[in-house]
Amino acid sequence: MTTVELETEHGDARAVARAVAPDNTDEMETVVEDGNVVTRIERDDVASAGATADDYLRNLIVADELSDAL
Template sequence: MTRAATIRTEVPDPGLVAAAVRPDNTAEMDTRVEDGGVVTRIERDDTGGLQSTVDDYVVNVTVATEVAQHANRHTTHES
């Protein structure tokens, strides 16, 4: 039985964040921009594998979001 999770993340620049995390996707993952957020569906054969993949993905999205926000502040000269 396949296990699945769908994660929706609201971020200021969903296209940029989705593009940043998409290269790390495995064959069991699909990342897209939907209604202004990043939506990723992950499917794995077992619960432990699903949990590990979700954990890694959450870290990647967090880092991508922080980098995008930092780049935006730098580009717009905000502090």
């Protein structure tokens, strides 16, 4: 099992977490901890964990840009 944990800072962490959470799979969890968005990804192998993290980061960028625009 491979685990990836991503922690990012945002102007409105709760809004960003709410925006990306619907795209989470059963092997993902997104929460707000200490004012940051934290997402944990668990996959069977490194390649699929990396692919999932890449997809998630693309969604995160869009959510962050949209939350800044509001």
